Amino acid sequence: MISVIMPVFNEEKYLERAILSVLYQTFSDFEFIIINDGSQDDTLKIAQEFQKKDKRIKIINHAQNKGLVNSLNDGISIAKGEYIARMDGDDICVFNRFEKQIIFLKNNPEVKLVGSFIDIIDSEDNIIGEECFFTKGSDILSFSLRMRIDLQHPTIMARREVFDNFRYSENYHYAEDYDLFCRIAEKYETANIPEKLLLYRRHDKSVSNQNRNLQKLVATKIANEVAIRRNININTKSMQYSNDWHNKCFYANYEEKLKGKKIIFIADSYYYDWIDRILFPIEKCTCVSKYTLGNEIAAIEMIKEHEADYIGIASRNWKAIEKEIINQALPNTSIIYAFFCRKADIA
Numbered sequence: 001m002i003s004v005i006m007p008v009f010n011e012e013k014y015l016e017r018a019i020l021s022v023l024y025q026t027f028s029d030f031e032f033i034i035i036n037d038g039s040q041d042d043t044l045k046i047a048q049e050f051q052k053k054d055k056r057i058k059i060i061n062h063a064q065n066k067g068l069v070n071s072l073n074d075g076i077s078i079a080k081g082e083y084i085a086r087m088d089g090d091d092i093c094v095f096n097r098f099e100k101q102i103i104f105l106k107n108n109p110e111v112k113l114v115g116s117f118i119d120i121i122d123s124e125d126n127i128i129g130e131e132c133f134f135t136k137g138s139d140i141l142s143f144s145l146r147m148r149i150d151l152q153h154p155t156i157m158a159r160r161e162v163f164d165n166f167r168y169s170e171n172y173h174y175a176e177d178y179d180l181f182c183r184i185a186e187k188y189e190t191a192n193i194p195e196k197l198l199l200y201r202r203h204d205k206s207v208s209n210q211n212r213n214l215q216k217l218v219a220t221k222i223a224n225e226v227a228i229r230r231n232i233n234i235n236t237k238s239m240q241y242s243n244d245w246h247n248k249c250f251y252a253n254y255e256e257k258l259k260g261k262k263i264i265f266i267a268d269s270y271y272y273d274w275i276d277r278i279l280f281p282i283e284k285c286t287c288v289s290k291y292t293l294g295n296e297i298a299a300i301e302m303i304k305e306h307e308a309d310y311i312g313i314a315s316r317n318w319k320a321i322e323k324e325i326i327n328q329a330l331p332n333t334s335i336i337y338a339f340f341c342r343k344a345d346i347a
Contacts (some may be wrong), residue, residue: 002030002098002157003081011089012041014201017125019050019057020091027098030085032057033075035177038065068287069168069176081094083158092121092199101157104193111137112188113158113181115151116197123203137189151190153177154199162188175218182226261309266338 004022009017020249034057036044060074076084085098097116104114118227120129133150134140140150162184172179184190282320285339 001081002027002083002102002209003071003076003079004030004085004086004087005033005035005075005079006033006087006089007035007037007046007068007075008039008043008089009037009065009068009071010039010041011043012039012046013123014090015043015046016050017092018087019047020096021091021093022052022087023050023056024095025093025098026096027102030056030098031079031081033060033079034058034089035060035062035071035075037062037067037071037341050088067173069170069173072168072176076167079163082160083157084160086154086162088201090156090201090203091154092201093127094197094199097155097197099158100193100195100197105157105159108191110189111191112152112162113156113184113190114193115155115191116193116195118152118198118200119196121199121201124202125199126156127199128202131200132194133192135192135194137185137191140190140192141185149178149181150187150192151177151181151185152198152200154200155192156181158184172218172222174214175222178219179222182222186229262308263312266312 006018006022011018017230019034022030032054036047036059044059047057049058051059054202056077060071062071066074083102085101087093089252101114101116104109108114115133117129117132118126120131122128127255131152133152165187166180166184168176168180181190
């Protein structure tokens, strides 16, 4: 059995879709623990109406808001499942998410916690982006020093033993998942299924948008603690700059290199804001076009239409892009790697 843990706070607008996406999973052997954290709207009422119709739903009601960390730990404390899965009250599960994660964990007994890729949706359920992650635990752990970890919180499912040994820390109320997953990844094998099994909602009231600056400050502290535990020397300033760009090789000398140049960016749509934030301050640097990558690589002929001094790659699929697009389409154009590239690879 799976225990699905879903803390909610003032989620009346999206809660019905979130609950239905769990109840209609192809894998049906689960308990659904909803923690209402002092909501001031109809969140509790909506959850209670569903509970009347489906006995798999259990509700913990906080009369006053106790915060996400306490809500998560309260839910875990009553969970009875062999597996524990996370869900948020404004997201939507793909219909076979649990089935795929259970099969993966059974087929990979060394893996103790698994997440997945995501589609990003807006307040109206429109897909506005996507995010892919490392799939292997060693890569996920290595990435943890960059003030984030390659596990999307509401996608994870873990074996019971993980949460028997680890809980969310009350010391971190703005990056609780980063802290927890760093500690878990240091002890257990983790992974991501390379499929988008969750529609992750991004809107003005989402926690990640409201607390972005606080999250960054807390994440810096956590990253330093991770480095101390692993006996790794890091430069916090460089690390912070790298995290903004989600890469470790975007050095200051790029500003001189790109001044007055034209760039075509081939990017996962999720990274557009990072592209704009990095390029905007560079004098006379123009991004002539941005191509979004999904499961297929952008059409070569479309890229050929633009003249550019550089092609920028902001994607985990950079090796395939280089091979299938760059070498064929614009062999004389230099490449800058804006994501997961060694400094020696920069043209």
